[in-house]
Amino acid sequence: MKAEGYSAMHEFWGNLRSIPNHVYRAVFRGGPPKTDRTRSSFIFGNVFLHLHSVRTHLWSLRWSTTMGLGIMTTAAFLITLVTGILLMFYYKPYTDVAYQSIKDIHFIVPTGRLIRNIHRWAANLMVVAVILHMARAFYTASYRKPREFNWFIGWGLLVTTLGLSFTGYLLPWDQLAYWAITIGANIAQSPREITDAIGITSWFDIGGLQREILLGSDRVGAEALIRFYLLHVMLLPLMLAGLMAVHFWRIRKDGGLAKPEHADERVIDEAKEFYPVFTDVPNKTYHLAAVVKGKTPQVGSGPEHTVPSMPHLFYAELGVLMLTTLICVGLAFMSDAPLKELANPMVPENPAKAPWYFLGLQEIVSFSAFMGGIGIPMLCIVGLGLIPFLDREKKGTGEWFGGPGGWKLVKWSMVFGFGVSIAVEAFAIRFGWLREWLPDIPQMIITFVNPGTVITLCFAIYSIWSVRRYNSTRAGALALFTCFLCGFIVLTVIGTYFRGPNWNFYWSPADWGGH
C-alpha cells in the first residue's frame, strides 16, 4: 500500500530532475575523496586505481627512491598509445602506399605532423626511461626477494619495448626503414655464421628459419611490412599492457617499493606532518589480512609512516605524466621525425643506421654478425633476467648502490667499463682486426675473437674479480651491470656519432662528404 497522498507522477518528475545527481552517485559511490575512508574507497572501489595500494609508505614517495622513472615509462607508453591510434587513421601498411601515407600524415593531415613527432619522441623517451628505470631498480637492489618475479616481468617489458621500437621503425617504408630492417632480419639469420662454419646449415638452418618467420618471405617486402605492422599495433602492445598490469599489481603484492631496513626511522620527520595517522577510524578492517599467511610483507605491520595514496601518490604520478607529456610535445615541436626517400631495394642507405638504441649492437655487429647480433645480446638478456637469482644477499636492499663495495665499486667499475670499451674500440678502429692482418683466417676464430667478445670477456673477468675482492655476489653484479651500461653507452655513441659511410670512423658527420 502506498502512503496517503503519494503521487507516482510527482515521484517521476522528482526522479527526472535528480538524474544527474543519481548517475553521479552510481558511478562515484564513495563520494569525494576527502576523508581517509573515502580516499581509500576511491582506490579500492576502482578497478584501475586498485593496482595501487590504499596507503603509500613515505619512503616510496621520496623523489630519490624512484625518480619517477617507472611512471615516466608508463606515461610515455600512454602517449604512444594515443598518438599511435591516431596515426592508424591514415597509415596504410602496404608497400606501394605506406610511404605516401606517411607523407600525407606529415604534410596534409591536420596536426598529423605533430602527432607523428610526438609518437616518435614518446617512443624514444620510453626506451630511455625503461633503461634508466631498470638501472634504478638494479642499483637500489630492488630485485631481491620477494621481488624476483617482478624484475623478471620488467625484463619482459624491456624486451617488448625494444621490439615495439624495432617494428615501428619499418613502417614508414623509407630508405632508413628498409635497410635497418634488412640488417635486422639478417641478424636474425646470423646463426648461419656458426652453422655454416660447422657445415650443418643444409639440415639445421635456425637462422634462415628465424629470418623467414620474421619477414614472411625471403626478402623485406609486403609480407614483412604487414607482419611488422601487426606486431607493432596489436600483438606487442597487448603483450606490453598485460605485462604492465602484472608488473604494477606485483609491486603492491610484494609490499610496495623496496625499502631499506630502517626506512621507518628515516622518514620520521616527514611522518610528523601526517600525525595522527587516521582522520577517522575506519569502520571495517581488512578481514583478508587475518587469513593471509605471513609471507606478504605488509601483513602484521601497522599503517605508520604511510599516507593515503590519494592524493599524495596520485598527484606525484600525475605530475610525472604531465612532465613527460611536456617533454614529448616540446621535442615534437622542435624536431621532426625523420623520413628519407622511398625504400629502394637496389641501393642501400649509406650509412644504413638502425634506431640509436640499436647502434651499439650495430657497432659490434660490424665485427661479427652472429656474436654482435645474437651471441652477446643473448648473454646480456639472459644475464639480466637471472640477476635476482644470482644475487640473493640481504644487505643494502632499497639503498642506492647498496651492498658491499657500494658507490666506490660502481665508480671504479665505471672507470673500468668506459676504459676497456673505449680502448678496445680505439684499437680496432686504429689497427683493424684479425682479418686485416691474416686474410685467410677461419671465420670461426673471428666469430669468437672480436672486439665485442674481448670487451665482454674483460667485463666478466673484472666482475669475477669483484666477487672475490668483496666476497659478495652483489659486488659482482654491481661491477658487471655498471660495466655493461658503460659499454652500451660507448658503443652507442660510437655507432651514432663516429660511424659514417661504409661504417668507417669519422670524427664528425661533417666529414662524411657526399656519397
Add this chain to the structure above:
Amino acid sequence: MTTHPTEKRSRFDPEPIARRDFLGLAALGSMFAAFALSLLGMLKLPKAAVSASPAKKFNVTLPDTLADGEAFIPPGRNVAVFRDAQGVYAISTICTHLGCIVKTSAAGFDCPCHGSGFQKDGAVRKGPAPKPLPWLKVSLNGSVLTIDEESTVKSGTKV
C-alpha cells in the same frame, strides 16, 4: 587392488582415485592437450608453404660495349654480370654479412653498411663478411643469358 564381489563398499571408504578428482584431472588434462595441440597448429601458420617473392630466374642480354671485367647490373637485380676472355659469369651483390648491396670498386666489391670488402672474384678482402660473394648459375642461350639467383656455382665457373 581387488575387492571381494559380495563385500559392499561403503560410501565412506576412500576410492582408489576420487571420482571428482578424476573428472577434474580429465578436464584439466584435455584442456592442456587441446591448448598444446592448437598452439602447435598456430605455430605452423607464420611460415608460408610458398614464399611470395618474384621469380629468381631471369634473362639478360649483355651490351656489346661491355669491357673485360666491367660489371653489368641487370635492372632490378642484385647481381653483377661480367664477361672476359674465358666466358661469362655472374656474382651476387648481396653482402654475406647482413644483406646490404655491395658496390663494385677498383678492388672488387665494397659494402656500404659495415665495411666488408670483397676481391674481384668475390673472396673476402676485409671486414666482417663471413663468406665470399656467391657465384650464380649462368646458362647461355645464343646471346641471351639465363641467370638463376637461387643456384650457386663454384667460384671461377665461367661459361
